[in-house]
Amino acid sequence: FYKQVTGVLSFDGWSYLAVVFVLLFVLSYILFYYLRLSTHKRIAFVSSLVAITLTVISLVIAFLRYQDFMEDQPAIIFDQEVNVKTEPNDRSDVAFTLHEGTKVNVLEEFDTWKKIELTDGQTGWLLSESVKELKDF
Numbered sequence: 001f002y003k004q005v006t007g008v009l010s011f012d013g014w015s016y017l018a019v020v021f022v023l024l025f026v027l028s029y030i031l032f033y034y035l036r037l038s039t040h041k042r043i044a045f046v047s048s049l050v051a052i053t054l055t056v057i058s059l060v061i062a063f064l065r066y067q068d069f070m071e072d073q074p075a076i077i078f079d080q081e082v083n084v085k086t087e088p089n090d091r092s093d094v095a096f097t098l099h100e101g102t103k104v105n106v107l108e109e110f111d112t113w114k115k116i117e118l119t120d121g122q123t124g125w126l127l128s129e130s131v132k133e134l135k136d137f
Helices: 002-006 011-034 038-071
Strands: 074-077 081-085 094-099 103-110 113-117 123-127 131-133
Touching (some): 002 038, 011 038, 094 123
Antiparallel strands (some): 074 103, 074 131, 081 094, 081 123, 103 113, 113 123
């Protein structure tokens, strides 16, 4: 359910939607101030409360989508064969070996090393020049 709701828009889309809801809130609040009939004032007041609630919800979803976007850092191995180390240094043990074209997820960076994770959950460190990130911007 979470993925279905948050996946409707990108984090930019959810942010723009929040701006629209803020504008609706301001418009409803101005109407509340200038309307004379009590029923119209109630409608404007309730509308402003709904708009501000939807603003907060949209901002929370935008933040969650941004966090998901930043955690997912896909990359491809470009070296013919690369030894993945257990620690980010040349003297550490080899955890496993990867070949050209393997898709990995970059977890973090340290100096010239990148910590990667495979789809099966194995993690290790390799030199940054051995891998190219797909979302490199």
